[in-house]
Amino acid sequence: MRKVLVIHGPNLNLLGEREPNIYGKVTLEEINQDLQEGARKNDIELRIVQSNHEGEIVETIQNSRHWADVFIINPAAYTHTSVAIRDALSAVTVPTIEVHLSNIHAREGFRQASHVSPVAAGVIAGFGKNSYLLALEAATKIALPEKKK
Ligand code: DQA
Numbered sequence: 001m002r003k004v005l006v007i008h009g010p011n012l013n014l015l016g017e018r019e020p021n022i023y024g025k026v027t028l029e030e031i032n033q034d035l036q037e038g039a040r041k042n043d044i045e046l047r048i049v050q051s052n053h054e055g056e057i058v059e060t061i062q063n064s065r066h067w068a069d070v071f072i073i074n075p076a077a078y079t080h081t082s083v084a085i086r087d088a089l090s091a092v093t094v095p096t097i098e099v100h101l102s103n104i105h106a107r108e109g110f111r112q113a114s115h116v117s118p119v120a121a122g123v124i125a126g127f128g129k130n131s132y133l134l135a136l137e138a139a140t141k142i143a144l145p146e147k148k149k
Contacts, residue, residue, distance in 0.1 A: 001045050004139045005068040006035060006132070007060060008050035009076030023101050026129045034129065038136045054078055058088045065092040070139040072132065074099045079114045090119040093145045097135045100125035
């Protein structure tokens with residue numbers, strides 16, 4: 001049974017009321033419910049966290065490095081600013097799938113650069129809630145490093 005940790009970054013707790021023209025009306029709770037259902041169907045053990053704090057996300061990555069087989073992370077605004085989250089991800093050997101609800105490449109210039117993408121196994125962006133569900137599917141297929149500590 002693969003163990004997957006989903007990390008939602010800052011302001012994603014406000015989904016549903018936050019800029020619905022960009023992010024849709026779906027709430028984080030609805031996304032999480034669909035992820036849990038997808039996990040049950042795919043025999044995945046799922047943990048989900050949301051944090052508005054960069055250091056907390058760094059600590060979650062560090063503390064989960066022996067538990068998780070795969071990380072799915074939407075670093076939200078930290079995508080574009082956080083060397084610390086990128087360094088945490090490259091410090092651990094857990095394959096990471098970067099997710100965005102919106103297509104960051106079709107938005108403002110500052111959103112088109114990601115500190116996380118170069119250390120991610122892959123990136124899924126632009127499909128709203130389905131970005132997460134596609135990432136969950138990818139998490140069932142992604143090659144895992146040979147030895148897990
Ligand atoms: C986001 C895109 C980021 O640029 C933005 O800061 C977010 C959400 C997305 O899921 O589309 O908060 O990561």
